[in-house]
Amino acid sequence: MTASAIHDDLVVIDALQASNWDRALLEELRAGGVTAVHVTLVFWEDARATLDNIGRWHRFFEQHGDIVMPVRRAEDIEAAKAAGKTGIIFGFQNCSPIEDDLALVQVFHELGVRIMQLTYNNQSLIGAGCYEASDPGISRFGRQVIAEMNRVGMIIDLSHSAERTSLEAIEISERPVAITHANPLSFHEGLRNKSDDLLKALAQSGGMLGFSTYPFHIGGADTTLDAYCGMIADTVAMLGVDHVGFGTDMCRKLSAEYLDWMRSGRWSKEVDSGEAKTAGGGWPDWPEWFQTPADFPNLTQGLLDKGLGEADVAKIMGGNWLRFFREGFEPR
Amino acid sequence: MTASAIHDDLVVIDALQASNWDRALLEELRAGGVTAVHVTLVFWEDARATLDNIGRWHRFFEQHGDIVMPVRRAEDIEAAKAAGKTGIIFGFQNCSPIEDDLALVQVFHELGVRIMQLTYNNQSLIGAGCYEASDPGISRFGRQVIAEMNRVGMIIDLSHSAERTSLEAIEISERPVAITHANPLSFHEGLRNKSDDLLKALAQSGGMLGFSTYPFHIGGADTTLDAYCGMIADTVAMLGVDHVGFGTDMCRKLSAEYLDWMRSGRWSKEVDSGEAKTAGGGWPDWPEWFQTPADFPNLTQGLLDKGLGEADVAKIMGGNWLRFFREGFEPR
Numbered sequence: 001m002t003a004s005a006i007h008d009d010l011v012v013i014d015a016l017q018a019s020n021w022d023r024a025l026l027e028e029l030r031a032g033g034v035t036a037v038h039v040t041l042v043f044w045e046d047a048r049a050t051l052d053n054i055g056r057w058h059r060f061f062e063q064h065g066d067i068v069m070p071v072r073r074a075e076d077i078e079a080a081k082a083a084g085k086t087g088i089i090f091g092f093q094n095c096s097p098i099e100d101d102l103a104l105v106q107v108f109h110e111l112g113v114r115i116m117q118l119t120y121n122n123q124s125l126i127g128a129g130c131y132e133a134s135d136p137g138i139s140r141f142g143r144q145v146i147a148e149m150n151r152v153g154m155i156i157d158l159s160h161s162a163e164r165t166s167l168e169a170i171e172i173s174e175r176p177v178a179i180t181h182a183n184p185l186s187f188h189e190g191l192r193n194k195s196d197d198l199l200k201a202l203a204q205s206g207g208m209l210g211f212s213t214y215p216f217h218i219g220g221a222d223t224t225l226d227a228y229c230g231m232i233a234d235t236v237a238m239l240g241v242d243h244v245g246f247g248t249d250m251c252r253k254l255s256a257e258y259l260d261w262m263r264s265g266r267w268s269k270e271v272d273s274g275e276a277k278t279a280g281g282g283w284p285d286w287p288e289w290f291q292t293p294a295d296f297p298n299l300t301q302g303l304l305d306k307g308l309g310e311a312d313v314a315k316i317m318g319g320n321w322l323r324f325f326r327e328g329f330e331p332r
Numbered sequence: 333m334t335a336s337a338i339h340d341d342l343v344v345i346d347a348l349q350a351s352n353w354d355r356a357l358l359e360e361l362r363a364g365g366v367t368a369v370h371v372t373l374v375f376w377e378d379a380r381a382t383l384d385n386i387g388r389w390h391r392f393f394e395q396h397g398d399i400v401m402p403v404r405r406a407e408d409i410e411a412a413k414a415a416g417k418t419g420i421i422f423g424f425q426n427c428s429p430i431e432d433d434l435a436l437v438q439v440f441h442e443l444g445v446r447i448m449q450l451t452y453n454n455q456s457l458i459g460a461g462c463y464e465a466s467d468p469g470i471s472r473f474g475r476q477v478i479a480e481m482n483r484v485g486m487i488i489d490l491s492h493s494a495e496r497t498s499l500e501a502i503e504i505s506e507r508p509v510a511i512t513h514a515n516p517l518s519f520h521e522g523l524r525n526k527s528d529d530l531l532k533a534l535a536q537s538g539g540m541l542g543f544s545t546y547p548f549h550i551g552g553a554d555t556t557l558d559a560y561c562g563m564i565a566d567t568v569a570m571l572g573v574d575h576v577g578f579g580t581d582m583c584r585k586l587s588a589e590y591l592d593w594m595r596s597g598r599w600s601k602e603v604d605s606g607e608a609k610t611a612g613g614g615w616p617d618w619p620e621w622f623q624t625p626a627d628f629p630n631l632t633q634g635l636l637d638k639g640l641g642e643a644d645v646a647k648i649m650g651g652n653w654l655r656f657f658r659e660g661f662e663p664r
Contacts, residue, residue: 048380055435103387110443 006310007300011035011081013318013325014293015115015210015247016159016181018093018262020254021060025293026067028252029086032296035318036077036087038115038180038247043093044265047104050097054111057088072112074326089325091115091180093160095124100141105148114329115180116149117157118142118169122267127165130191131272135162138172150175153331155324158202159192159210159247166198175328176206181247183212184238187231188219196238203239208324210247211235215284217249225289229302232316241312245321250293256282338642339632343367343413345650345657346625347447347542347579348491348513350425350594352586353392357625358399360584361418364628367650368409368419370447370512370579375425376597379436382429386443389420404444406658421657423447423512425492427456432473437480446661447512448481449489450474450501454599459497462523463604467494470501482507485663487656490534491524491542491579498530507660508538513579515544516570519563520551528570535575540656541567542579547616549581557621561634564648573644577653582625588614 012033018040019025029037041053061070069080071087080087090113098104098116108116118138121129126142128135138146146169149156156177158166170177179202185193192212194202199209211232215221218228235244254262259282264271289298303313344365350372351357361369373385393402401412403419412419422445430436430448440448450470451461458474460467470478478501481488488509490498502509511534517525524544526534531541543564547553550560567576586594591614596603621630635645 047383051379051436051439052433055433055439058435058438101384101387103390104383106390107383107387107443111439112442 003301003304004297006304006313007033007297007317010300010314011077011318011322012296013077013245013321014038014250014296015178015208015245015321016040016091016212017248017250017252017293018254019250019252020258022253023064025252026064026086028292028294030067030084031294032292034086034293034296035081036071036089036321037293038089038091040093041090041113042097043120043262044096044267047097047099047101050092050108054090057090061088070112072114073329074322077322077325089114091117091157093117093157094120095126095145096120098145100125102141102144102148105145105154106152109152109154113154114325115155115157115178117160118145119161119165121160127169128162129160130162132162135164137164137168142169143172146172147174149173151332153329155328163195163198166194167201170201170205170207173205176208176324177202178208178210178324178328180208180210181212181214181217181249182209183217183231184235187234188217190216192217199235199239203243207243208320209235209239209244210321211244212247212249213287213290214249214251215286218287221285221287223287225287225298225302226305228287228289229299229306232303233306233308236308236312236316241315242320242323244316245318246299246316248290248293250290251283252292254283259283335633335636336629338636338645339365339629339649342632342646343409343650343654344628345409345577345653346370346582346628347510347540347577347653348372348423348544349580349582349584349625350586351582351584352590354585355396357584358396358418360624360626362399362416363626364624366418366625366628367413368403368421368653369625370421370423372425373422373445374429375452375594376428376599379429379431379433382424382440386422389422393420402444404446405661406654409654409657421446423449423489425449425489426452427458427477428452430477432457434473434476434480437477437486438484441484441486445486446657447487447489447510449492450477451493451497453492459501460494461492462494464494467496469496470504474501475504478504479506481505483664485661487660495527495530498526499533502533502537502539505537508540508656509534510540510542510656510660512540512542513544513546513549513581514541515549515563516567519566520549522548524549531567531571535571539575540652541571541576542653543567543576544579544581545619545622546581546583547618550619553617553619555619557619557630557634558637560619561631561638564635565638565640568640568644568648573647574652574655576648577650578631578648580622580625582622583615584624586615591615
């Protein structure tokens, strides 16, 4: 069986994309054989603005229901696979939509939101982001939010959280948590990548790591597919094969203005480009082997070329996330 | 079989109460054998404040799940009957929660809202309320909202709407609509009661009228149960027995301050007491035969005493609403 034929049979899950969606981008997902994708509804929006973003997706589902469908339970991902559609999983990259209101966790869960980051780069009402100089860990409100997310079935995402906040969240949460899009620090030094200690604590508690393809998380566009898949093989050796998948952090068709919003929201007059070390702080170039989600078959090929067995490749490409979501999306 | 034994077997539905709920009030519902009640979440609240009110109900369901449960489909009403609980149907007495945003119709439907009034006494973005001097009918936005409510399965309620707005809504809506709480003008003259022409148009389109027990809709607390049930028998003679039920408009434990909010929201510096012709414009006295929802068995008794057959009484007490909700709560 060719890698391409193997890929076509897989449940392929991308645990984070931040793209500015249109029909053409949805078609890229289909071209890449993507069964389900976790889409970003929010970076800094409050509750009311989040309702707008949810409303926009409802319209999208009306307009493009022939190729995409909403995912509220893991069964919906299987239904998407059977129907040849891509399932859309709603998520927030920040806790801003719940404002200071514990009740909004259930409200947004009822609106289909299944994954929420506790922090986005900065200190939030819950904990510290990965760009803060100081990390006080999980706040009083944060403990309440974690318990409520555990209760309703909303997955805690620590991708942009600082180390202490992340370790405490893993400890406090009674259900496994996720880092949907990041890589090991040992592969590439960067504020968004994660220490081996943190990744081991994550896996030991039953959690999941999604490997990012974002250029600043892999050491730039020149990083080879072989090196990238080598990192995955090394991480599998460290954590076991059941705790990893992909969260590409793909950012398609986002304007320079939107990049400013992602980075600076309303909290700074200056644009803080973080680790964006490109000239002018704009969007980086992506590696030639992952230009768009249509390139997902390259990842299957790369893992097979690294000598990973077909069963393990199936887990990494989507099987692990499917298992994790089957438990994690349900109320207690 | 005694009236009380007959009542115990019935599915009893109250298509509107506006009470300030607490445990004791929920117990009154159980004492009255109320299978389901349409509760008021909103008079003038915007989208964000409405999320708060929904969040409060989520907490209520956690705290009092032994006696109440949420209703999203008609089947939930049957489940409530089987479990000896009261089903709670979410509704808005105004269109204020959707602001000027068509997308919020589906958003609130997903949050469980199943009934929405197009107007509350005043002109809204959709149409005219029953206290306005002039009635322009359904607005451009209103036509969009009606179509969207039809699509998602949210019932249009015209209880506080003016006549032309109501007739146009019945005409424009492709699904039957409701007047959840009002009485015929021919029984009692009042701005909130409805003309025979409107009621006939409502019934002919498959709609439902819920009879109110609110003192200002029946001619005061001295109106007898016999006279009230006589009105029901007369209305059954006019509309047929399949288009009527109850919507008591019961208002328990609402403070004077809340009465001001209901009547004047943020739109007037003066309190407009409307038809509240009590001294000081406060809460009126209720008839001795309907002091609280625990008195619901009196209505069954009154209808039987009027000579209505048991099958017809079962329809009026809740069977008609159950049939109407079975169709009306579902998306198209």
